[in-house]
Amino acid sequence: MRFARAAVALGVAAFCFVAVVPGCGSSDAPSPDASFCGTSQSSLGTCPPPMDGSSCDATLTTSCASLVAVLSPSALTRASDCLESGICGVTACLTRTQKNVEPTEAHRALAASFCASCAPDVADCEAQFYARSSKLPGQLLLPYAEPVVQAVEAACTGTRACRSSFVGCATETIASEVAAAVDVSIADCVSTAFQRDDTGGTGPNGTVQVARCTAANCPGCCRDDRCEEGKSTSACGKAGEACETCSGIASCTDGACKEPCSENNCTGCCDGDTCVAGGAKDECGTGGAACSACAGALVCSKGTCIDGSCRANCTNGCCSATGCQTGTARNACGKGGEACVDCGAGRTCSSGACVLDRTSLWDFYVSFAEIPEKSRSNNPWDAFNGLPDPYLLAFASEGAATASGKTTAPADTLVPIWMETPLTKVKASTFLENLSFEIWDEDTLDPDDYIGGCKLPITVDKFDGSLQTFTCGPGPTRGVSVTLWYRIRPSAP
Ligand SMILES: [Ca+2]
Ligand SMILES: [Ca+2]
Numbered sequence: 291m292r293f294a295r296a297a298v299a300l301g302v303a304a305f306c307f308v309a310v311v312p313g314c315g316s317s318d319a320p321s322p323d324a325s326f327c328g329t330s331q332s333s334l335g336t337c338p339p340p341m342d343g344s345s346c347d348a349t350l351t352t353s354c355a356s357l358v359a360v361l362s363p364s365a366l367t368r369a370s371d372c373l374e375s376g377i378c379g380v381t382a383c384l385t386r387t388q389k390n391v392e393p394t395e396a397h398r399a400l401a402a403s404f405c406a407s408c409a410p411d412v413a414d415c416e417a418q419f420y421a422r423s424s425k426l427p428g429q430l431l432l433p434y435a436e437p438v439v440q441a442v443e444a445a446c447t448g449t450r451a452c453r454s455s456f457v458g459c460a461t462e463t464i465a466s467e468v469a470a471a472v473d474v475s476i477a478d479c480v481s482t483a484f485q486r487d488d489t490g491g492t493g494p495n496g497t498v499q500v501a502r503c504t505a506a507n508c509p510g511c512c513r514d515d516r517c518e519e520g521k522s523t524s525a526c527g528k529a530g531e532a533c534e535t536c537s538g539i540a541s542c543t544d545g546a547c548k549e550p551c552s553e554n555n556c557t558g559c560c561d562g563d564t565c566v567a568g569g570a571k572d573e574c575g576t577g578g579a580a581c582s583a584c585a586g587a588l589v590c591s592k593g594t595c596i597d598g599s600c601r602a603n604c605t606n607g608c609c610s611a612t613g614c615q616t617g618t619a620r621n622a623c624g625k626g627g628e629a630c631v632d633c634g635a636g637r638t639c640s641s642g643a644c645v646l647d648r649t650s651l652w653d654f655y656v657s658f659a660e661i662p663e664k665s666r667s668n669n670p671w672d673a674f675n676g677l678p679d680p681y682l683l684a685f686a687s688e689g690a691a692t693a694s695g696k697t698t699a700p701a702d703t704l705v706p707i708w709m710e711t712p713l714t715k716v717k718a719s720t721f722l723e724n725l726s727f728e729i730w731d732e733d734t735l736d737p738d739d740y741i742g743g744c745k746l747p748i749t750v751d752k753f754d755g756s757l758q759t760f761t762c763g764p765g766p767t768r769g770v771s772v773t774l775w776y777r778i779r780p781s782a783p
Contacts, residue, residue: 335517337378346479396436505530678731742772
């Protein structure tokens, strides 16, 4: 029975992955397990092997679709977001999710039942049951799927002594439900993930392991620090090189954008995919342009009908599958009769070349930062050797135009993982002029402590959505050195 279920789940996973069906579910957005399967697969391809030598990342990735039976949709979505942000390790990201999962209907029913039967004297019990700082045991259940939670409710609430026996009973019930629903190796990895401390994604020395897509781990091509298969026209490449978007008439062949027949490989003209000499009246052309039949009295001369094939007529524009274009459109840009190029979001066509559109709108996404242990005066950030509670302020300005934004403040960490977008819809020219940030330690009684920050060196090549990193030195009068990981992304329209 267990085998049959696992086999079906793996079959679904294989279908979703191989066919690259967008969403692979009923709605437009990918289902949580489909997103998780995609991001965990990419992470496995681009991340260094886990430092502890565990094979759980691989096991959980292979069996990703079956996890939906034991983990809640919200847990899978959070884990997927974590992997997407560049943090390495499926197990590490599951560990990190456990305090941030939203309770489901079944979770709320369990809280009601626990509070009524096991803790009738606790004030505000239901509201506190899953709270992060609560002494009540709800956190234990948060990552799990509804059937697991329902089993815990049935087994562990409703008796007089259930308050003192609840944690032991819930732990046992979770273990047996998970073991019954998925293969034993998967169950072990799930329980490992949720028994660890919330230090996910950080190595023994506190540094974050970040996905680095390189030739060493990516046989396809790298985009946005992720390994793509490299065989599609939208992401073409091999041996870890940057993915290329093949222009309209090009296709991706052996990891390279090739016009099946084009000026790159044909000195005559192209009859569909076939290169021919190009000197005949009914197949006339040169330099890899599409062959033309020279109509009526027109003749083929040196590969050109007198009134010209596309390439001959198109010296100031570009050639697309439908002929000569002016070459000045954003989605059909080019000159000298070359292939027209779609410049993509945030770019414009200038003199036949794609350039950054300085008026286009972009977002500043902050993934995470690394902060030293001690302040400039060599003191711990908070009392009793406490770690800081870092938030980031972002500023952009150009003349009188300014934008600013602020992240949340994760508690007690030298590696705040924000995955937030403090600035949205800011002009490219503004980011190029001045994009800066400050990191502060949030304090409750004292004024907040300044940690560090600086102006980021933004150049036009940063406008591609890829993960960037920059280390600020200590300021002239205040602050310590901090390192920020961020992306400049095109704004949603
Ligand atoms: Ca402080
Ligand atoms: Ca603080």
